[in-house]
Amino acid sequence: MSQSDHIFIRSLFISPGHNYFGHYGKPAGTNPIHEVDEISCRAGYGIEGDRFYGSRPDYKGQITFFSYEVHQKLYQFLEKGRGDESAYRRNVITEGIDLNSLIGWQFTLGDILFEGCEECRPCFWMNQAHGDGAEEFLKGNGGLRAKILEGGNLGKGKVLLKRIQKVPIQEKTFTDKKVR
Numbered sequence: 001m002s003q004s005d006h007i008f009i010r011s012l013f014i015s016p017g018h019n020y021f022g023h024y025g026k027p028a029g030t031n032p033i034h035e036v037d038e039i040s041c042r043a044g045y046g047i048e049g050d051r052f053y054g055s056r057p058d059y060k061g062q063i064t065f066f067s068y069e070v071h072q073k074l075y076q077f078l079e080k081g082r083g084d085e086s087a088y089r090r091n092v093i094t095e096g097i098d099l100n101s102l103i104g105w106q107f108t109l110g111d112i113l114f115e116g117c118e119e120c121r122p123c124f125w126m127n128q129a130h131g132d133g134a135e136e137f138l139k140g141n142g143g144l145r146a147k148i149l150e151g152g153n154l155g156k157g158k159v160l161l162k163r164i165q166k167v168p169i170q171e172k173t174f175t176d177k178k179v180r
Helices: 068-077 125-130 134-138
Strands: 003-014 034-036 038-042 063-067 092-095 105-109 112-119 144-150 152-155 157-166
Touching: 003 038, 003 152, 063 068, 068 092, 068 134, 112 152, 125 134
Parallel strands: 063 092
Antiparallel strands: 003 034, 003 092, 003 157, 038 152, 063 144, 105 112, 105 157, 112 144
């Protein structure tokens, strides 16, 4: 069964190094995060130029997504202004989709095929990045970790999302036929 929705890609981010991952009990890193207009997704590897690119075979977090709607709700809860979307350290900020609904689904954004693997669980660093209470608020809404099954380029703006099929989360299939 295929379902289609138009969603909006608000922001795209890459970072050459880790600030939180692997820093438990230590200060956060200082690697910059860069907002870009387009990312190059490589099947089985991740996003070119990003810190997780080629990190390990079958990695469930080759690309990460975060909901702008959740971002807005968090900042209402924290009673703060707009907030910094890059501070989540997720690659793609979306509007118009419940990201948890993509866990266990193969789906496309444009011509790129992804597999939604699991929630990108928030950690204690979210309190440092956004304010006290952020980690607890984000539990169950920390974003989506996904594999890239067929690569391509993804840009900002309106894009067609198609749910292709439900899949077992442990399924391991990659092709790299659409990298541009």
